Amino acid sequence: MDVPIERLTPAPAYQAVSRTLERLIVSGQLKQGEALPSETELAGRFGVNRSTVREGIRQLEAQGLLRRDGRKRLLVSRPGQAELAPRASRAMLLEQVTFRELWEVALALEPLAAGLAAERHRHELLQRLEANLAATEAAIAAGRSPVALDMEFHSLVAAATQNRALILAREPIGLLLYPACQAIRPQLPQTGTGLVKAHRQVVAAIGRRDRAGAAAWMAEHITDLRRAWELARLDLDGLPVAGGQPA
16 A cells, blocks of 8 residues: 555543543533532543543633532533634634635624614613613713724624524624724724714614614624725735734
8 A cells, every 4th residue: 555654643641531521511411510520530430540630621621611610519611702702813813814804704794693683682782782872972072992882882783683603603703803993093083973873873773673774784884894994094905903912
């Protein structure tokens, strides 16, 4: 046989422990909130020492799949946006994803989110959107940056969809667009006026359950972001990160 075959390198035992437990959690055989056996018992079941089990568990804790209840008890957990979105954003940074690529995805996801929010929102989410709009107007009137409030606005719209796949898909994009918006604002401070107008129209459309109107105004809002990027003479195919780091 002429096909070259390289010698296998066995994975460290702690990785095998981590992968096995991860598979049981993801498949639902170990359910959220369920307690794991002790490290000593797990070591016996896996046929390894406790330090190997401990290292495998550390990996799953870092991923948000396990958490400690007190000092010793381990519970199955579910990672939230706070854990998942930054990892996806870091992966995009490593791939050197450009502003154009982020914007193209945002142009698809954000109007979709606004339309679904108009159909599905609950009163409490609408109240939070209205509060965000008021805070944004106040920040701009006081000469403060509205960028953090803008990012919160888009996260609230996504939450109103009650679609977990959409929420998880758009959050990393939002994290990377934050520094992009920060890069635009010093050069085009007047963009705040257009931002408030778009947000006001999106909130109004969501409030009257107008899916088409909410989606159209959100699409205009995202289109304005690209216009502002170009007016600021920033490279569409450049990195969207101010100072080389995500906010």
